[in-house]
Amino acid sequence: MTLLKLSAKNIKANILRLLLTAVAITAGVGFVSGSFILADSLSDTFEGIFENAGAQTDARVSVAEPEFGFDERTLSDSIVPELEALPETGRVTASVTITDQFTPFIALDENGEEVVPAGPPIITFSLEAEDAERFEGDENQPQLIAGATPVGIDQVAIDSTYAEILGAEVGDQLDFITPDGNATFELAGIIEFPVTGGAYFVMFDFESAQTLYDKEGLVDSIDLAAAPGTTPDEMIAAVAEVLPEEAEVVDQTTLIEQDLEGFNSFISIFRNILLAFAGIALFVSLFIIYNTFAILVNQRMTEIGMLRAVGATSGQVRWAIVVEAFLIGVIGSIAGIFAGIGVSSLIKSGFQAAGGFPETGTVLTTTTIIVSLVVGIGATTLSALGPAFLASRVSPVAAIRNEGPTKRGTRRRITAGAIILAIGLVLLALGLFVLSSVSGVLTALAFGAIFMFIGVALLSVLFAEPAVSIIGRPAVLGGLLVLLGLALFVLTFTIGKGAPDSFFTAIIFIPKMIVAAFAVIVGLSIIATKSRGGNPVGFGGTGGSMEGRLATLNAARSPQRTAATATALTIGIALISTVGTVGESIKASFSDSLEGGVQADLFIFDVETQSSFSGDLAGEIRAIDGIGAVSSFRFNEAKVGDDVESLGSFDSDTGTSLINFDVTDGESSDLGTTGVLVFRNEAEDRNLSVGDTVPVTFVSQETVDLEVVGIFDDNSILNAPIVIDNELYDIHHESTDDDFVGASIAEGADAEAVKAAAVAAASNFSGVEAQDNEEFRADQEGQIDGLITLINFMLSFALFVAFLGVINTIVLSVVERKREIGLLRAVGSTRQQLRSMIRWEAVIVCMFGAVLGIVVGVVFAFAAVSAIPDDIIGTFAFPYETLVFGILIAAVAGVAAALFPAASAAKKDVLAAINS
Amino acid sequence: MPRLACMTSVAPETMPTPPSNSGSAAHCVGAIKIYGKGDTEVHALRGITIGFPKGQFTSIMGPSGSGKSTLMQTMAGLDRLTSGETYIGDTAISSLNDKQLTILRRQKIGFIFQAFNLIPTLNTRENITLPLDLAGQKGDVAWIDQVIETVGLADRQTHRPNELSGGQQQRVAVARALASRPDIIFGDEPTGNLDSKTSAEILSFMQQAVKELGQTIVMVTHDPRSASYTDHALMLTDGQITQEIPNPTTESVYNAIQQLED
Structure with missing residues (x-):
């Protein structure tokens, strides 16, 4: 029999579990092809518009x-x-x-x-x-x-x-x-x-x-x-x-090119961001494929030994497995290309819900197909290589001895984990103590994170057994679920925003409430099922039902498998916790800087698009009865020497009382038409101090020598290193549109009435709103929240793949325990008890993965926040809500992942199971 | 001494009234089991009516393919008959749904299989009390202690199956079958995987459980020596009971097998 035949027969014999493996590949590849499809569709739509626009025109x-x-x-x-x-x-x-x-x-x-x-x-x-x-x-x-x-x-x-x-x-x-x-x-x-x-x-x-x-x-x-x-x-x-x-x-060609140029660079950035997330999802799929094949090889030890005994060379055994992986890779990748179409529209609707994304067609290019196939098949084959080598080392005696799983895999796992973790820690240390440039620090941290997460996930085999036995105790598991469920309720309505105010928050809010309720109810029922099953001796905790104890014991039985199942989930949750924690810290830092820097009582700006608006509005605001200081703020670009820099402009007599930029040298008031304020970093780079002159070239190409009147330290709000007075701005620019207007309310004036008047004035200018200090800050923080939500949305694909991995491992372990399950049924376990045993095993393993992921993610985020300069992130903050939600989602995922394997195990005929 | 409640093997339609079950722990009436369909049809049981008296040790013998395992499995409610009925005590098994059947198994029936009798993650004592734990019952702790003492596993209670010898593992299986004091214990070649010395030890113990504790045990075996430990042996050939050997000895069973083959 040829090898290909053997591989094909193996696939046919285990069609179900191999399909499950293929689904993991499909999901990973689907995300990759979805990213390409979305970017290509977007590109195609707009290229079409631009090209059509230019087609009938010579110039x-x-x-x-x-x-x-x-x-x-x-x-x-x-x-x-x-x-x-x-x-x-x-x-x-x-x-x-x-x-x-x-x-x-x-x-x-x-x-x-x-x-x-x-x-x-x-x-x-x-x-x-x-x-x-x-x-x-x-x-x-x-x-x-x-x-x-x-x-x-x-x-x-x-x-x-x-x-x-x-x-x-x-x-x-x-x-x-x-x-x-x-x-x-x-x-x-x-x-x-x-x-x-x-x-x-x-x-x-x-x-x-x-x-x-x-x-x-x-x-x-x-x-x-x-x-x-x-x-x-x-x-x-x-x-x-x-x-x-x-x-x-x-001419026509230049016309189309000009239109496309800016657009294409946007598309390419967009595609690369999507691909980064796709890479994470694919990476998780690799773990699952590796895991599946490692388990399969272990289960087939006897069969492989028999093959070797009847004359298969170790090379043939190895190839049989690699070919099997290749075939699955082909199936999974082809399905993945089609899944990509669904994924692309899913991402599209995600973006559309988050705020504005155009309707596009669906474009599937040859490149997408080739890249998807190469990535999918390559990744599958590559990740089966390790298990294939392991299989080729199985001795013919294994067949006779009926050997169980080897310990060697575990040792290898620990060694690999330790090395990878060490690399991660070195990178982290580099980022923390050695590198100084922001981009260098961030790169070191990003790679450090990935290495650390993999390392810890691999090493988790060391503590999987004790950890699982603790989590598996009914009092611990039940208590944890109840506490976290309640915490989620409380957090949602205190720190969180409570009931949803938009469609997008509703998408998150509803599942959150369901998950919280689920956790509380299930947790209580676990605690209530106390001590039904006598008083067991030894390992595995006390009290609880028999099936609960068996679940815990099963999870603890093979630390390698538990760790491997949890690995994908751990990495996914670790990423989400890191993003959540760093995001929350950015938000807290931003909030601190807003609190220190923003003193205006009213902000008038285009909330949705930040477009500029007519300068007339500032005039109307000034005319409001009870208004205090008012300043217009404008942003543009100017050349300082040969470098194009962001240029800020404001009313310098009033502006610093509204926005504090922390002028430490010189002064900020009354810049007139000759003065300029310079951000400290910029001043240091250009060796400028108060009193120096600096040549500034405006859009109009006019160059003026300006005197440095002051140097400021806080650039977090204006984000422009060069700031001039509006009087000077008006001389060199045609447009007198403002980007935002800040105003204070005069002492003793009726704040509500003044605000109402400002709101009324702004409403005549399309898109422009007037916000008070609190609203403004909430709005700015909300934008960071939106970004975090979007990133989490993208990461949820990786979590979905991890979820498939959990299903896969549970199916495999049910197959492996077929006889055990038959025995349990024969001696009196009901189907319901069997289902609940498998379900709890999945929940325990998932909770283990989630808790580990959160610990690693938060620890890493803490390191990252300390490494990143204080003017970017200065405050560390926990995203409590996200973390609690993460653990509970893992518990729900465990229940869901066990649904199918539990049902199929329970359906098994008792006799068939025993006699197999 | 032992007397079979009934020992006929007539077709169901010619069956007289069902046998009295007052003395039997389990019985079946007109049991027919057919596997497959059409050309591949296999008649594993061809209309067996039989009872297993309480407090007796019965062995079911027969060549492979004779239907002896099928008889045990259907009697024990692990498999369903094509037609006919089996009873545990007075309870007709075909009338039970899966859950009721499961509960019947864990309350009234004990099992000893040839291999893979124990859950590897549970220790000796946990394996023994498993059916009770599954039922959420504490069981009779004194009785369980006595059983464990009797099978000689008192100092092995916290050992896992992989720390026990094959003979010890089978003793745990026997102890588990006894722990809940079931109405009947079914054994499927319970000593099939053991050497003769260990087999003898286990079989003596089973014999002892019947004699001294009044337990009912039905055991499927192909080994005349094993059958010699039982109170009577039933010979099964081609799905029908062909002979009953009261107080079997190795020789009498061996001779009966010889006769069958002639």
């Missing part, structure tokens, strides 16, 4: 982008007739656009409610009849599917999806919010776009758009086609002659 004239920074730049529409007059140009299409999400045109329904499709921005632009004609029949271009293009100030066209949502038909009168208040338009036409990227479109004719967008006499972009007989290059040369300084002309 485009638009406002020249500044070299750095940003400013309001305009191009007069007087250029349009000049371009039309050139003999080299053919068609000339001028347009104005608003893409800003919060100065939009939003349709209103009959109740006057805004109809905003979740998330994506509404893009409005001008659309002329000639565009529609030009695109007609080209399926890559927008098509007019009903009515006509809009003509005049009271007509509008919208895209077909938006029309569908609104239920609008051509000829309907539609109410819209516009930057100048509500207005009614007649729906002239409906346009279907080939790809929308989730955006919704509202269109007017050019002149009306100019008026409606407040861009009279201005143009944003002019698309040009070359005249017949003229090449695009000739046309571009001619156009460049007549263009004013503030405009530029680019």
Whole structure:
């Protein structure tokens, strides 16, 4: 019989448990392929938009982008007739656009409610009849599917999806919010776009758009086609002659490239972040595959010895196992590619729930398929190598002696664990004491974490037995569950935010409450089942039911298996605890710095998008009765010497009473048009002290020598190393938009009334809100919470894989104990008792893994927090809620993981089990 | 001395009234067991009606494939009959669901298997009290102590199975079967894996349990020497009872087997 046949027969004989192994691979590979699919789909959607936008255009004239920074730049529409007059140009299409999400045109329904499709921005632009004609029949271009293009100030066209949502038909009168208040338009036409990227479109004719967008006499972009007989290059040369300084002309290729450039770098970062999480999940799958094969080899010791006895070489035995792994890898990886489609849409909905993510198609590329196959098959085969070598060392006598599992594996595990842990500790020490650059420290810590987690997980074989026997005591297990369940209730309603206030928090809140209730009820029932089973002698705890004691004994029986089962879970939970603890510490540090740095009573800013808003609002705030100091804050970029730096700007006479940047040298008030404040690190790098002059170049390319008036120590809020006065800012920038406005309430004024007035003023500016100090801080902290939730969401995939591993090991141990189970049934164990035995074994092993993971994760996070400089994380804090939730989730996972193996064990025929 | 309550092997339809069960710990009526279907049909039991009297040590003998294990397993409620009925005391087994059957097993029946009799994670005493613990009962501690003393395991109570010899392990199995004072104990080749000296020791002990403690034991064996320890031996051939040997000796059983083969 050939080896392949033997491998295939082995797979066939153990189809169920090998399918379970394949599922672990499927999950890991699914995450990898899902990451690629999501990134590719996103990329495809947007590339489609950009390419279509450029396809019909030989060149485009638009406002020249500044070299750095940003400013309001305009191009007069007087250029349009000049371009039309050139003999080299053919068609000339001028347009104005608003893409800003919060100065939009939003349709209103009959109740006057805004109809905003979740998330994506509404893009409005001008659309002329000639565009529609030009695109007609080209399926890559927008098509007019009903009515006509809009003509005049009271007509509008919208895209077909938006029309569908609104239920609008051509000829309907539609109410819209516009930057100048509500207005009614007649729906002239409906346009279907080939790809929308989730955006919704509202269109007017050019002149009306100019008026409606407040861009009279201005143009944003002019698309040009070359005249017949003229090449695009000739046309571009001619156009460049007549263009004013503030405009530029680019050809079609550059146009598409420019659009794609920024987008592609975003996609690649996005994909790499996803892949990092996928890597973690895959890494956990590797453990499971290794584990499964190690157990299988141990179980098949007799069979392997027999093969050797009848003449199989050690190489053949080894290959039979590697080939078996390879075949499973193939099955698991192919399934993983398909699972990836589901995973990608799951991640997508996660992001969409967390806040805005475009609708995309599903793109499965050859690269995705190849990478998934290589990673999946390679990883499976690789992780079976160890067990395969172990199998090849089985002596033929094993068959005769009917040898049990060897101790050698355990010793090897301990050695490997010790070495890996040592490497982790060295990296940690490097990060803590040797390295000084932040990126170096973080890298050392990240790798240190991974090594430490694996090392501890491997070494857990040493203390699995005593730990499990302690956890398995009914009083301990029951007590722990009750206490943690109650703690989760209390924490959720004290430290946590209590009842959910959004869909996303509800997703977490409901399971949390269920888990807490589950823990309390189950814990109480364990304690109540006290001492039903006589008074057992010796090991395994006292009291409790027989099945509970057997479960504990089973978990403690093979520390190697218990440790191996728990390993995947330990690593997963350790990661979540680290992220949770570091996150909580960042939050606490941030909260401390906000508390010290933020003194303003009111904050006015665009809460959702942090977009800038008109400077007029600051004026309105100043006019409020009872208001104290007011300062506008703006952010831009400027060049200091040759380096582009973030530039902050504020009203220096009042600003430092609102935001404390801790000016330690010199002073901060009244910078005028010649003074600058410099962050201490920046000043040290550039060797600047108070009184020195420093040349600063603004977006306008004007360079001014500024005098260093003060040096500040706290950059955590402004996050700009160079800070000037708004007076100076206004001289060198066109735009006078503010990024946020801080204000204090005058002493003796009615704080509530002042706040109400500020809220009312802000409400006239789309997206802008006024928050008081407390709200502001809660809002900022909430953003960190959101980030942590998102990271945990991604890590939960790794936990899911670990969960599969637990099922797998339990199935294997049930198979191994078939005769034992038969005996238990014969001497009077009911099916229910058998199920509960297997269930409790799983719960105990899972709890062991979770507790270990949390201890390691928190210890590591503590080290990390101490290593990271204080200006990033200065305070250590426990994420109590997450930790408690983590342990309880593990307990629930144990119950769930045991469902299937317990049911199948209980169903086993007593006789068949005994006679096997 | 021993007298079988009934010893016929007639087809069910010609069966007279069921035998009185007043003296039997377990009995069966018209037991038929067929494995497989069609061409692969195997008639393991071809209509057996028999009772096992209380306080007796019975052996079931027969060549392999004769149905002796099937008879024991169906009588013990480990397997179900194709037709006919088995009773433990007055309880008809086919009327019980799985849970009731399980509870019946742990209350009224003891088992001694050929191998793999013990749970490896439990020590000697825990293995012995396992059926009681599963039932959530404390059992008669004095009795259990006495049983453990009698089987000579008093100083081995906290040992795990892998720390015991094969003979010691079987003694634990016997002690477990006795611990709950079941109505009947079934043994499936209980000494099949042991050397002759250890076998003799275990069998004497089982004999003693019947004589001195009034226990009922039914044992399946293929070994004439084992059968000689019992009060009577039943010969099974091809799913039917063909002979009963009262007070069997090694020789009489051996001769009966010889006759069968001739």
